Every structure is written in structure tokens, then in C-alpha cells.
Amino acid sequence: MAEPTVAAGFARGLIDLAVKRGAGRAALLAASGLTEADLEDQDHRIAFPRYVALMRGAKTLTHDPAFALHFGEEVDLREMSIVGLLGQACETVREAFVQLGRYARLAIDVDLGGADRMVLVPREDGLWLVDRRPDPNDFPELTESGFARMAASGRRFGTEMPLREVHVTHEAPPWRAEYDRIFGVPVKFGAEWNAVRIDPASMDVRLALQPRYVFGVLSERADALLAELERTKTMRGRVEALLLPMLHTGEASIQAVAARLGLSRQTLYRRLKAEGATFEAVLDDLRHKLALHYLGGRKVSVNETAYLTGFSDRAAFSRACKRWTGMGPAALRDRALAKDGEGRGQSI
Numbered sequence: 467m468a469e470p471t472v473a474a475g476f477a478r479g480l481i482d483l484a485v486k487r488g489a490g491r492a493a494l495l496a497a498s499g500l501t502e503a504d505l506e507d508q509d510h511r512i513a514f515p516r517y518v519a520l521m522r523g524a525k526t527l528t529h530d531p532a533f534a535l536h537f538g539e540e541v542d543l544r545e546m547s548i549v550g551l552l553g554q555a556c557e558t559v560r561e562a563f564v565q566l567g568r569y570a571r572l573a574i575d576v577d578l579g580g581a582d583r584m585v586l587v588p589r590e591d592g593l594w595l596v597d598r599r600p601d602p603n604d605f606p607e608l609t610e611s612g613f614a615r616m617a618a619s620g621r622r623f624g625t626e627m628p629l630r631e632v633h634v635t636h637e638a639p640p641w642r643a644e645y646d647r648i649f650g651v652p653v654k655f656g657a658e659w660n661a662v663r664i665d666p667a668s669m670d671v672r673l674a675l676q677p678r679y680v681f682g683v684l685s686e687r688a689d690a691l692l693a694e695l696e697r698t699k700t701m702r703g704r705v706e707a708l709l710l711p712m713l714h715t716g717e718a719s720i721q722a723v724a725a726r727l728g729l730s731r732q733t734l735y736r737r738l739k740a741e742g743a744t745f746e747a748v749l750d751d752l753r754h755k756l757a758l759h760y761l762g763g764r765k766v767s768v769n770e771t772a773y774l775t776g777f778s779d780r781a782a783f784s785r786a787c788k789r790w791t792g793m794g795p796a797a798l799r800d801r802a803l804a805k806d807g808e809g810r811g812q813s814i
Contacts, residue, residue, distance in 0.1 A: 497523030538614025
């Protein structure tokens with residue numbers, strides 16, 4: 467089973483709220499083992515245990531045991547993930563829930579064998595939105611923040627969220643009064659599932675806060691992110707994802723990557739070998755792809771490209787380019803310019 471991950475946008479949003487509530491940013495990063503580089507791209511993936519450590523560090527540093535509930539209540543999903551933007555662009559509440567099930571993995575990736583994590587389940591007592599995350603009581607804060615965000619999102623859309631009842635599998639905490647305040651509906655603790663009962667009549671309420679064209683653009687981007695997420699489930703893909711923000715720092719070593727993965731150097735070596743790869747080959751291939759991308763884009767100089775791909779000097783970068791392509795970096799850039807000129811000439 468692949469290890470779960472969280473979109474960096476969630477970690478960034480959590481840290482911003484915790485700092486606003488008095489926590490020290492450096493202390494939060496230290497508690498979770500995260501760096502500022504991890505937070506630059508909101509679609510970057512963060513190991514789930516680091517997110518757990520961040521949440522619990524925030525609870526301690528803000529002196530707020532109900533911090534997860536407040537995180538869900540106060541931080542808009544649209545600020546952290548494309549999933550929230552897709553919901554805003556859906557035609558109806560029903561479609562928003564369907565898209566939530568389809569793309570929930572972009573927020574929190576939990577391996578359910580290809581099945582959706584969030585599903586609508588009709589029962590005699592009503593329509594339920596069920597979170598099928600395994601072992602939810604290992605980290606009930608995720609249930610707290612997710613359901614609180616769902617309750618608060620209706621107010622952000624200018625309408626009350628159609629919740630009628632909330633069930634959670636964990637026992638009632640000392641701050642259960644905050645559940646009553648935030649949800650405003652009956653909450654059952656120690657339940658058989660994590661689920662919210664929804665008013666069926668509200669499912670066809672129209673949202674469409676963005677033009678339908680926007681939904682198409684967003685869903686295309688979300689599908690690409692899902693494909694990328696699948697790719698990074700391999701050890702090679704996970705190593706590449708960690709290397710990207712490290713290349714220009716000169717710290718792109720197998721020791722550094724193994725530490726970020728929580729593995730020993732030897733274990734990382736073995737796992738890559740099982741996929742027919744080596745760390746050196748993954749690093750070299752990534753540098754090759756990025757060099758072609760930067761030089762082909764013609765917005766970055768040769769020296770800047772050498773720096774961004776992690777080479778100590780231009781000479782070392784030039785030798786690598788010749789090994790990859792048989793051409794030096796300046797020649798590759800000139801070739802890209804020539805092709806661009808040909809393309810514009812044909813289009814006139």
C-alpha cells in the first residue's frame with residue numbers, strides 16, 4: 467500500500483492559521499520536519515506523518531486542543547487546493563459532492579485500492595456523505611477539520627450547508643461544545659462510521675459561482691494532478707518530487723532524500739533497485755529533462771539553467787549537456803530559438 471500524502475497547500479494553510487493564533491513559524495516547521503521549500507508549491511506532496519506532526523504541534527503551540535476544528539472552520543478549501551475551486555465551479559451541490567469524491571485524493575491521498583474516499587450513500591434515514599478513510603481514529607483531527615470545513619463552506623457560498631446530522635467514530639473530546647457550535651446539528655460520537663447526513667432537497671441547489679468554462683479548465687488541471695500523483699507513488703517518482711526543490715541548493719544527495727523519506731540510505735537504494743533504477747540515474751535524468759525544459763523555454767540563461775539544475779559551474783553543465791544530447795547548452799538554446807522562428811514563420 468502506498469504511503470499517504472497531503473497537498474502542501476494544507477500544510478501552508480495550517481501553519482498560517484497557527485501563526486495567526488500565536489504559534490512560532492520556525493517551531494511549527496521544526497515540529498513537523500518541514501521546510502519553507504516544501505510549502506512553495508501548494509500541489510507539492512508532503513508525507514502524511516509530517517502533516518500529523520504539524521497538526522499536533524499546532525495544537526500544542528497555540529494552546530488550542532480544538533485547533534483542528536477551527537482550522538476547518540476558518541481556512542477555505544479554495545485557498546489550499548484545486549478541489550475547493552472545482553466545488554465553486556460546479557453547477558449544483560450534488561455535483562460538488564461528486565467532484566469531492568473524485569478529486570479528494572488531491573487534498574489527502576489515502577490508498578483505497580482505486581475507490582473514492584468520499585461517497586454518497588442513500589439509506590432509509592436519509593442521504594449520507596461517508597468518509598471511508600481507514601483507521602480514522604489514529605488521527606481524528608482529520609475528521610474534525612474535514613467535517614468542520616464542510617459545515618463552514620455553505621456560509622462561504624452564501625447559503626447554509628445542508629447538514630442534518632454528524633457521526634464520528636472517535637469518542638467525545640473535552641471540547642465537544644465546539645462541535646455543537648460549529649455544526650449546529652446533532653453529533654453522535656463513537657459511531658460506526660464518519661459521515662454527515664444531508665438534506666436531499668438541497669442537493670439540486672444551484673452553485674455555479676464560476677462560468678462552466680472555468681470548471682473545464684480546472685478539471686483538466688485536476689486530472690493532470692491525479693496522473694502525477696499516481697506517478698509519484700513509485701519510489702522513483704517520490705525521489706524526483708523531493709529532488710525538484712533541492713537541485714539548486716547543492717544538497718541533492720541520496721542521504722538528504724533518504725532522510726526526507728524517513729528511510730536509511732541503504733533502504734532507499736534497495737527500493738530504487740527493485741524498480742530498476744539508481745539514485746544517480748534518477749538525478750541525472752531529472753537534470754536532463756529540466757535542462758531541456760529551461761533551455762527550450764528561452765527565458766532562462768545558460769548560467770541560470772546550470773544553477774537551477776544543480777551544477778556547480780557552467781563547465782560541468784556543458785559536459786553533461788554534451789553527454790545527454792551531443793550538443794552544448796548554447797547550441798541547444800540556439801536550436802530552440804531557430805525552431806521557434808520557423809514555427810512563427812509558418813503561422814504567418
